Amino acid sequence: MGEAPAFFVDNLQNGFSTGFGLKSKGFETFTDVGDKTFVIGGANCDSASSVGIQIYDKSTGKWVIPTVLGTKPKTCKGHSAILLNEDRIMISIRGSTPDDCIWFLEVDTEYVKEQKKDFGTEVVAWSKGVTGEAEKPVVISGPSGVGKGTLINMLMKEFPSMFGFSVSHTTRAPRGMEKNGVHYHFTERNVMENDIKHGKFLEFASVHGNLYGTSIEAIEAVADSGKRCILDIDVQGARSVRANYLDAVFIFICPPSMRELEERLRARGTETEEQILKRLRNAEAEIEQGKSSGIFDYILYNDNLEECYENLMELLGLGGSAPINQKPSSKVIDPPSNHSVSKINNKMVINCETKEVGNEAKNLIILDVLSLKGGAPGRTRGLNIHAIDLFSDGLNGIHELS
Numbered sequence: 001m002g003e004a005p006a007f008f009v010d011n012l013q014n015g016f017s018t019g020f021g022l023k024s025k026g027f028e029t030f031t032d033v034g035d036k037t038f039v040i041g042g043a044n045c046d047s048a049s050s051v052g053i054q055i056y057d058k059s060t061g062k063w064v065i066p067t068v069l070g071t072k073p074k075t076c077k078g079h080s081a082i083l084l085n086e087d088r089i090m091i092s093i094r095g096s097t098p099d100d101c102i103w104f105l106e107v108d109t110e111y112v113k114e115q116k117k118d119f120g121t122e123v124v125a126w127s128k129g130v131t132g133e134a135e136k137p138v139v140i141s142g143p144s145g146v147g148k149g150t151l152i153n154m155l156m157k158e159f160p161s162m163f164g165f166s167v168s169h170t171t172r173a174p175r176g177m178e179k180n181g182v183h184y185h186f187t188e189r190n191v192m193e194n195d196i197k198h199g200k201f202l203e204f205a206s207v208h209g210n211l212y213g214t215s216i217e218a219i220e221a222v223a224d225s226g227k228r229c230i231l232d233i234d235v236q237g238a239r240s241v242r243a244n245y246l247d248a249v250f251i252f253i254c255p256p257s258m259r260e261l262e263e264r265l266r267a268r269g270t271e272t273e274e275q276i277l278k279r280l281r282n283a284e285a286e287i288e289q290g291k292s293s294g295i296f297d298y299i300l301y302n303d304n305l306e307e308c309y310e311n312l313m314e315l316l317g318l319g320g321s322a323p324i325n326q327k328p329s330s331k332v333i334d335p336p337s338n339h340s341v342s343k344i345n346n347k348m349v350i351n352c353e354t355k356e357v358g359n360e361a362k363n364l365i366i367l368d369v370l371s372l373k374g375g376a377p378g379r380t381r382g383l384n385i386h387a388i389d390l391f392s393d394g395l396n397g398i399h400e401l402s
């Protein structure tokens with residue numbers, strides 16, 4: 001049993017001295033991780049970007065402003081913070097909406113370590129907690145014209161509430177039927193490059209002369225809907241996603257032959273002759289890498305479409321008597337304004353107090369740390385939460401909330 005070294009500061013006056021020589025704006029928390037103190041908050045009700053992060057490095061005596069990845073919570077009513085597993089800080093937000101109250105600031109996870117190397121700066125990454133038990137994302141790669149889009153469409157059509165498509169950004173021009181925001185976010189190169197520089201992309205690659213990339217927001221949007229995320233990305237992208245520790249199933253789709261691939265590309269009729277030739281030239285290298293790089297968990301041959309689709313369903317656990325249109329729950333608890341958080345073994349205990357006139361209640365919300373899955377980049381899934389009402393039920397009154 002033990003308390004993590006974090007504490008909660010609330011209702012501070014402007015200009016409060018934190019003891020670090022930092023001027024507090026109120027609502028900060030201070031969490032020690034090794035030699036560093038993470039100061040989270042500095043809420044300003046007028047500001048949309050209300051949750052700031054600063055790091056005090058005790059070994060150098062210096063303040064550092066880190067690169068912040070992922071979508072952050074918005075709050076101006078305060079929060080509590082507690083260290084979890086020495087690599088992330090759990091934040092519970094006061095007075096937030098029920099689906100927005102538990103967040104994680106990753107400070108030393110494998111993903112963050114990798115990003116620190118890339119950015120050459122201190123990096124932290126936000127990840128919202130969701131109760132949804134949505135399974136691992138599915139990464140699908142393969143050469144142009146092999147049938148990735150066709151297979152993904154079949155899957156989304158048959159299981160519309162189970163899968164959500166990660167809408168990539170691209171600098172290529174839209175094809176006739178393609179809709180902005182549905183098939184791709186069509187974008188200008190300079191805008192996309194700027195967003196990449198600011199850490200908004202999980203991965204990106206230059207493919208057939210255009211820039212393509214998966215934004216962290218695209219993954220988060222699917223996770224928020226409680227669905228299983230499908231990514232249609234090239235082999236370079238799949239490699240980056242693996243390196244970025246996104247816990248996913250990686251599937252490579254192979255054509256029966258190069259000749260068949262060429263026929264499909266020509267029959268699709270969406271590319272110029274020059275573009276078709278470029279795609280075919282790239283296909284050989286992609287197939288080579290797809291088969292030998294060790295990135296992919298499964299290789300599927302798309303010869304007969306129906307058979308390939310059956311195989312895809314099988315390896316996604318949807319073969320035979322698969323549950324149709326099963327949608328995971330996305331319910332999350334709502335800690336009231338007054339609460340504090342502590343850690344006991346593998347449980348986080350949120351101690352809530354409600355003080356209304358004539359109605360004073362106290363209850364505990366218990367969060368099982370071992371059930372947490374995923375994390376940045378994307379959401380932290382599997383918030384397994386129980387509430388204990390100390391007044392009416394006594395300590396044995398456990399309500400399952402997820």
Ligand SMILES: Nc1nc2c(ncn2[C@@H]2O[C@H](COP(=O)(O)OP(=O)(O)O)[C@@H](O)[C@H]2O)c(=O)[nH]1
Nearest residue numbers: 144145168204205207212213214232233234237
């Ligand atoms: N790395 C990466 N590749 C992507 C992304 N979105 C699409 N791609 C890949 O870019 C390639 C070209 O896609 P597209 O222009 O739609 O043509 P298609 O493959 O012929 O349908 C395909 O290999 C896609 O898998 C992305 O976000 N990241």
Ligand SMILES: Nc1ncnc2c1ncn2[C@@H]1O[C@H](COP(=O)(O)OP(=O)(O)O)[C@@H](O)[C@H]1O
Nearest residue numbers: 144145146147148149150264268302303304305
């Ligand atoms: N197994 C298959 N047999 C014949 N044609 C196929 C098969 N799978 C897909 N196609 C066709 O091949 C073309 C390319 O498929 P598409 O899904 O656009 O490929 P990708 O998304 O991998 O570029 C489409 O016209 C599609 O209808």
